[in-house]
Amino acid sequence: MPAPTVSASVSASPSPTASPTPPPDRDGDGISDTNDTYPDDPQNIPQQSPVNLKCDTGNGWGGSLLTVYAGKDGRPDFAEVWAAKPTSCEIVGSLNIVTTVEKQAYKISKYDDEDISTLYEICAAVDSDDTYVEPDFAASPEQIAERNAALTLCPTHPYAKKWRQAVQRGQVDADLEAQGRLFGTGTFRVGKEIKAGTYVTTDVKGCYWERQNSSGETIDNYFTSSARRVQVTIRSSDYAFSSEGCGEWRPAR
Incomplete structure (x- = not known):
């Protein structure tokens, strides 16, 4: 008898499951564009919204409305504003401190009003009559803090x-003053408030100075109605030095 025929059963192959399409992620940071606050920035650095300024570009305050955009390096981009060469600007509306650079600049400024608008206005202006561009201008301690803050916000300013x-x-003068080697009108204790040494002042009118002993008596004195330069040597044995109308005394060179 012929052997019985065994029929093999054929099992159907499972259909491949289609992979879900990943959501768009333009900057490749693993956050989908729909949930990404900064879809084109893989580092997700906070950005300031465009800042509008009302500026005087030579036609009065009603003339130009200029805009500062967020820059690629985290700093605001003042290129459009600087190209217009405004002599002064004012922020339109309010401005919140948003970016890391803005927070850093605000801290350096030593402001206490939680407002960074002034720094934007300083950075925006390109004024050839700006006091800070004068050859011999020295910033005061408060001005040093504010201008360093502005330079943090706009380090490539035309007058940087x-x-x-x-x-x-200004920092040199601040250091000299702290050392008792830069002083002005008044009476100062030698060795305590000011240091002994040779000092000069320039371009004076009605300048009077005197060196005093511990009894307040005059050791030496001098008066000039007008002079280009006045020099005095204060000795360590002097008790005090007093001057009026002489401006600032600084170490002789």
């Missing part, structure tokens, strides 16, 4: 180099 020089001169 001159601003830094004004800050540098």
Whole structure:
């Protein structure tokens, strides 16, 4: 008898399951565009919204409305504003401190009003009559803080180099004053408030100075109605030095 035929059963192959389409992620940071606050920035650095300024570009305040956009390096981009060369600007509306750079600039400024608008206005202006661009201008301690803050916000400002020089001169003066080697009108204790040494002042009118002993008596004195330069040597044995109308005394070179 012929052997019985065994029929093999054929099992059907399972259909492949289609993979779900990943949501769009333009910057490839793993956050879908629909949930990404900064869909084109893989580092997700906070950005300031465009900042509008009302500026005087030579036609009065009603002339130009200029805009500062967020820059690629986290700093605001003032290129459009600087191209217009405004002599002064004012922020339109209110401005919140948003970016890391803005927070850093605000901290350096030593402001206490939670407002960074002034720094934007300083950065926006390109004024050839700006006091800070004068060759011998030295910033005060408050001005040093504010201008350093502005340079943090806009380090490539057209006058950045001159601003830094004004800050540098101001810092030299601040250091001299702290050392008791830069002083003005008044009476000062030698060795306590000011240091002994040779000092000069320039371009004076009605300048009077005197060196005093511990009894308040005059050791030496001098008066001039007008002079280009006045020099005095204060000795360590002097008790006090007093001057009026002489401006600032600084170490002789």
